[in-house]
Amino acid sequence: MSDLTVPALPTVRERPLDPPDEVARLRQQGGVHRMTYADGHVGWLVTGYSAARAVLADSRFSNRPENMHPPIPGRFAAGKELRERGFQTPPGFFLRTDPPEHTRYRKLLTGQFTVRRMKLLEPRIEEITASALDALEAAGPPADLVQDFALPIPSLVICELLGVPYEDRARFQDDSKILVNLETGAEEAIAAIGRVFAYLHDLIGRKREHPADDLISGLIEGGELKDDELAGVSFLLLVAGHETTANMLALGTYTLLTNPGQLAVMRGDPGAVENAVEELLRYLTIVHLGPIRTAIEDVEIDGHLVRAGESVTLHLPAANRDPDRFPGGDTLDLTRPAGGHLSFGHGIHQCLGQQLARVEMRIAYPALLRRLPGLRLAVPPEEVPMRSDMSIYGVHRLPVTW
């Protein structure tokens, strides 16, 4: 346990796949630390696995943005500025709500993302993956694995699931990128949100006229949600479906291509894939700068009294490498039991789409390695641009050849 207040959230990585050394050093001292936030608030930084899990499972912590202090300047602080100017989180953006509001939205959706439903999508995801591989082969070698493989697969899958025409992707992909960029200011964020919502309202109107067999039509038909709520829910699912699996696929491939021993494990045994996906999720923890929760009453965590109103930043990459939970956690070992990692979160907000993400990754990684046995980076690893500037970590581009 350290008595000193961490002056600011460390964000600079010394090595692309490891959390900042300073965060690892803090974790050695203890799982819970005082930390100064970008707005001067003195809150907390959690680096330990058990403390992070405890906070995420505790209903005395709120996920509502108006309760939250920004741990770093930029987009988080812009969010605070927006709220101070009266901008409200769109209704239906239930990630940032608490029960009972959260429960109402989540219950409408969970039936659509069950393990069984996601398994039924496997044949279609295999087809989509095969087409993406055809396109990748046609584009290169060399080619950018992000543009020709990692992004199109989850993008097309979530579009089909929601009933968003894939041809329309230009109308939300760039804005989605703006919204996960940590440098995005208040004005830019308002404009991007405005454009995506205008698109979604238009789409919902069209679906009301011509319903189809898809998730948005189903929600309309259910009649529980108003149009602005439908737009908020669709927005959340669309952005979450794009920015997450895409980055896992590209960053995971980078990781395997720079770890030949582990690549051999992945190639060698089809039975190893399920656990390998969990280990890549744990080791890479692409939600690298949060989540953040705020105490709504005094709570004791690991012997520390977190007072009502204080924000807590959960450092998931550090927690997922806590040696008390994952011995030797700084090493990628595709055969270690990696279940129980916090990469999809924990508690009531744990990722709704996690079973979809698992199916996508379990299909896409092996298919890529089978189709292109000679796959390798087309540039030295240090020249691959990392997404340190985005709220979801990954690679901006991944030049590969085969």
Add this chain to the structure above:
Amino acid sequence: MRINADTSVCIGAGMCALTVPKVFDQSEEDGTVVLLQKEPPAELDEAVRRAVNLCPSGAISIA
């Protein structure tokens, strides 16, 4: 081992159904936990404990 499931707490993450499909399923309607066996055979004890530990919302417990 006897399992209890609380659907009012369940958030439908599906970790139980993924981990021990012989014991846990999810409702077609709202994705919440469906217990296929309340008292599964002892050889499933370890897997059930793992599922309880993985459950994000504390909806399943063992007695």
